[in-house]
Amino acid sequence: MRIYADNAATTKMSRAAIDAMLPYFEEIYGNPSSLYSIGQTAKEALEEARKTVAGAIGAAPAEIIFTSGGSEADNQALISAAALGKKAGKTHIISDKIEHHAVLHTLRRLEKEGFEVTLLDVGEDGIVDPADVENAIREDTCLVTIMYANNEIGTVQPIRRIGEICRKHGVKFHTDAVQAVGHLPIDVNADNVDLLSGSAHKFHGPKGVGFLYAKKGIRLTNLIDGGAQERGKRAGTENVAGVVGMAAALREAVDRMPENTAKLTALRDRLIEGLSQIPHCALNGDRENRLPSNVSFCFEGIEGESLLLCLDDKGISASSGSACTSGSLDPSHVLLAIGRVHDVAHGSLRLTLGEDADEAQVDYIIAAVKDVVEYLRGFSPVWRDLCAGKSRFIL
Numbered sequence: 150m151r152i153y154a155d156n157a158a159t160t161k162m163s164r165a166a167i168d169a170m171l172p173y174f175e176e177i178y179g180n181p182s183s184l185y186s187i188g189q190t191a192k193e194a195l196e197e198a199r200k201t202v203a204g205a206i207g208a209a210p211a212e213i214i215f216t217s218g219g220s221e222a223d224n225q226a227l228i229s230a231a232a233l234g235k236k237a238g239k240t241h242i243i244s245d246k247i248e249h250h251a252v253l254h255t256l257r258r259l260e261k262e263g264f265e266v267t268l269l270d271v272g273e274d275g276i277v278d279p280a281d282v283e284n285a286i287r288e289d290t291c292l293v294t295i296m297y298a299n300n301e302i303g304t305v306q307p308i309r310r311i312g313e314i315c316r317k318h319g320v321k322f323h324t325d326a327v328q329a330v331g332h333l334p335i336d337v338n339a340d341n342v343d344l345l346s347g348s349a350h351k352f353h354g355p356k357g358v359g360f361l362y363a364k365k366g367i368r369l370t371n372l373i374d375g376g377a378q379e380r381g382k383r384a385g386t387e388n389v390a391g392v393v394g395m396a397a398a399l400r401e402a403v404d405r406m407p408e409n410t411a412k413l414t415a416l417r418d419r420l421i422e423g424l425s426q427i428p429h430c431a432l433n434g435d436r437e438n439r440l441p442s443n444v445s446f447c448f449e450g451i452e453g454e455s456l457l458l459c460l461d462d463k464g465i466s467a468s469s470g471s472a473c474t475s476g477s478l479d480p481s482h483v484l485l486a487i488g489r490v491h492d493v494a495h496g497s498l499r500l501t502l503g504e505d506a507d508e509a510q511v512d513y514i515i516a517a518v519k520d521v522v523e524y525l526r527g528f529s530p531v532w533r534d535l536c537a538g539k540s541r542f543i544l
Contacts, residue, residue: 157501163353169397173390198396207336219327219348222361234291274435275304297329302434303443312341331402354398358391413441423515450532
């Protein structure tokens with residue numbers, strides 16, 4: 150049995166996305182900035198896709214800028230809001246300690262340019278307290294950026310409440326919604342969001358394409374200069390096939406969201422219940438307030454890398470956290486932020502299910518993880534010391 154359980158890293162492209170893209174490789178391959186018919190047909194497809202993406206999050210088509218993915222969208226959102234703030238004499242930004250590195254590294258860059266950044270703590274459940282956001286807002290705060298749902302532990306943030314607070318104080322609000330778009334119902338107006346980032350390959354679209362929502366009236370700072378594409382805010386010939394594929398995948402994801410959510414939530418809870426039976430382990434993040442597909446655990450006395458390799462031998466593709474940091478030996482900043490100590494954070498496992506998962510696959514994963522954890526603990530000196538009382542159990 151081969152089971153792919155790393156959908157938070159990337160998803161398999163849907164048949165709908167592939168079929169939608171194919172004509173734009175072989176037949177309608179014109180440059181959408183061209184005046185002749187094959188270019189104008191491509192332009193029409195681009196704008197139709199813009200309407201689809203906008204409709205999926207309650208935005209207007211003119212508020213959507215196509216990008217190369219979530220990281221570019223995050224960068225442009227933060228840099229744009231910072232530039233607007235600086236122009237108004239406001240150089241304070243609020244975020245939190247469990248953001249994706251696309252946000253955290255951009256904030257670090259902005260600090261070097263003179264901005265002051267406040268990174269809020271999160272609770273053991275991985276949730277940002279809206280009261281902390283409000284208490285951190287100052288006269289010179291120009292931006293709050295809080296992710297919609299965490300890519301590692303799956304916790305869903307109280308975005309609507311945080312958005313209300315930002316709107317009340319006249320502070321722009323950005324959310325990295327890369328893990329949420331296509332999986333959670335989003336309405337940028339009801340959520341009081343000014344800027345939002347999305348990426349196609351997280352909801353069965355192609356890699357290398359995403360979008361930035363920017364509320365009407367927000368002036369964006371260009372990251373790429375050149376042509377007048379995307380209303381002059383993102384130069385370069387548009388990836389028409391990718392954009393069309395993204396729109397097709399997102400339309401399908403939104404249409405099937407109710408049934409997918411019900412199915413995945415049941416499978417997620419079954420997986421959590423099964424893995425919870427393993428001694429000295431802990432679920433990372435809130436039990437209920439999490440993405441329907443996300444299960445994140447820490448197991449004491451083992452290394453996550455060994456766990457992943459052994460699971461791969463059993464036909465299970467999983468991860469220990471963000472795919473963007475898979476080459477790092479450092480423990481997850483997200484797990485450290487929710488209070489996991491280094492030794493425990495190293496023994497983490499993230500399983501993110503796809504819509505094609507079923508109970509048989511979940512039961513196989515549970516049995517495989519139990520076997521591998523027992524096997525690895527069998528020759529772990531750390532586990533031996535814990536069992537001998539030389540060290541204290543944490544979980």
